[in-house]
């Protein structure tokens with residue numbers, strides 16, 4: 482790691498040194514907009530490290546390994562999404578030594594993905610380090626989290642019992658429109674993404690794998706579910722993949738949605754109706770049970786990211802770091818609802834809005850539903866691109882498969898063509 486000679490006068494500077502200086506000055510001009518920390522013209526014990534932030538995919542441990550050889554690091558502050566970090570030493574000479582050695586260097590240790598470029602660190606003295614705003618560490622009301630609910634051996638059994646090869650042929654057509662970003666397999670009943678619902682009259686050949694039996698016994702022993710789950714959706718996410726924000730359809734499933742996270746952690750964002758936001762870490766092998774408001778009222782989703790920002794506690798105080806995601810496989814166990822939902826969260830309830838009650842009538846239809854339950858992708862696409870408030874008549878709507886595709890439009894449902902004639 483050879484530092485370019487930044488302290489030479491303008492006339493003797495090489496082309497690359499001049500470029501470096503220009504870049505650094507531009508960054509300093511932008512940073513000066515911050516009111517809580519000021520750039521210092523004279524050396525201090527606090528360093529602002531441009532390009533060494535969470536926004537550059539730099540991890541806390543990597544940054545520490547670069548700075549610790551030059552003295553005692555008393556504080557390392559990383560802020561969410563920012564391309565810079567702050568490092569404090571116990572004395573000015575230590576900061577000076579680090580600055581002389583590291584400023585302008587390409588640092589290999591900071592590569593977080595194989596294709597990533599080396600990171601060039603620019604250092605500036607600042608008067609202080611800011612307090613870090615920690616993400617909310619609470620849980621949405623009704624969410625129960627249990628760490629280490631399954632052992633590493635059990636995790637392997639779960640992961641190996643999924644027969645991915647048979648998943649594609651099993652999914653109804655609408656699924657392929659929504660599942661570009663993760664692999665999914667259903668057991669017990671298919672959750673049909675085209676209509677965001679299940680058909681209780683069409684159980685799948687494959688029920689929940691028997692490998693889950695003991696787990697389900699333990700789950701039931703916790704006492705938070707009234708019935709044993711009869712539907713399982715397995716989602717598999719590669720780093721960078723996620724699941725869009727949603728509330729699991731009320732009319733499809735009862736209270737108590739159980740998520741077992743395997744293979745990797747991920748942050749699931751829960752958002753409430755008043756703008757509440759709970760980024761909840763789902764550690765590998767942990768169990769999350771969504772009950773009450775967290776099941777019915779809060780949306781949940783996973784951002785398609787390669788790493789998650791996590792709080793860390795260290796000798797130098799609270800800070801944030803990045804935790805890289807690996808392939809994550811989640812087992813989501815749910816209890817099918819057989820009848821409309823009567824929850825008290827009417828706004829989110831598809832059973833209690835006009836739009837929702839139409840969806841429920843879908844279940845009253847027999848043979849037609851059995852043979853035509855898959856929405857046609859082109860129709861789904863057409864409905865999705867309609868503007869808010871558009872009016873659509875679904876003449877001969879059959880099992881109502883298109884009624885819930887776009888909640889922002891009005892669907893007039895006409896069951897039989899003969900009704901229209903009369």
Ligand SMILES: O=C(O)CCC(=O)C(=O)O
Nearest residue numbers: 714716724729740811813
């Ligand atoms: O993968 C997860 O953790 C959650 C999956 C989920 O929310 C769903 O399938 O509805």
Ligand SMILES: [Fe+2]
Nearest residue numbers: 727728729781
């Ligand atoms: Fe969900």
